[in-house]
Amino acid sequence: MTATQENNTQQVRDISMNEFDQQVFDDHFNKRFDERFKLKMAEKEAAHVPSMTIIVTKGTMDMAYPPFILASTAAALGWDVSIFFTFYGLSLLKSDLDLSISPLGNPAMPMKMPLGPQWLRHVEMNVPNLLMAGVPGFEKMATGMMKKTLSNKGVASVNELRDICVESDVKMIACQMTVDLFDWSRDDFIAEISEWVGATSFLPIAQKADVNLFI
């Protein structure tokens, strides 16, 4: 064997030795990495506080319930909750809550008597749109009936649910543009509003949240 040949053989042996080491190293590394990764991810998950943001755009009584129910429940589960109230939704933050419900254009709303004999309470009244729109005070009556139904069934009032949200540190964010648009005054609203801002300030909060809802 010449000196060159011997040198080549040595090189080949070195390379195959390195490849062998590399393989052992990779296998070991991958195994360790997978173990550590699983552990670290579990740690991260355990430390993660879930968060939710809700955009509230409606100000009727029926549309006030979902955001306040979801927010108060999420807060009870230890979630971080922020609600952005915009357009008609902003009226849910008024100090004097005077919410109404309209059966007009709301065909899924059941029209049942909350008082009177049991047989009557189960009758679904089919009130024509013309009547709902034309009879003065119809909406007021429907609102009164809905309030009675809610209290009959032990459902909390919107006011109560809002108070619970405030107590459990749900962040109430009000849309500045809306208050200007409708010529309202900030004094008409509850003091617990955490900030008066626009979409630019709200979106970064929503971006980081686990759950985003539009109501």
Add this chain to the structure above:
Amino acid sequence: MTQTIHMKLDARGLSCPLPILKTKKALSQLNQGELLEIISSDQGSLKDLSSFCDQMGHELISSITHDDEFTFIVKKIS
């Protein structure tokens, strides 16, 4: 085995989410390991209360249905 109930919560007549919210409030007044008894009449609370305990790490020791009423015993863990 009899265990001492440290607090009782009557949530009868209340609808979702009030039984859960009141449970959460009551549990916050207890010490770790103490028991809370909840009576509710809300059908939804049957599933919701057990889900609440799962998520919050509390132990739902028993859940008994009696006609239209549900009695739960929850052990405060965290």
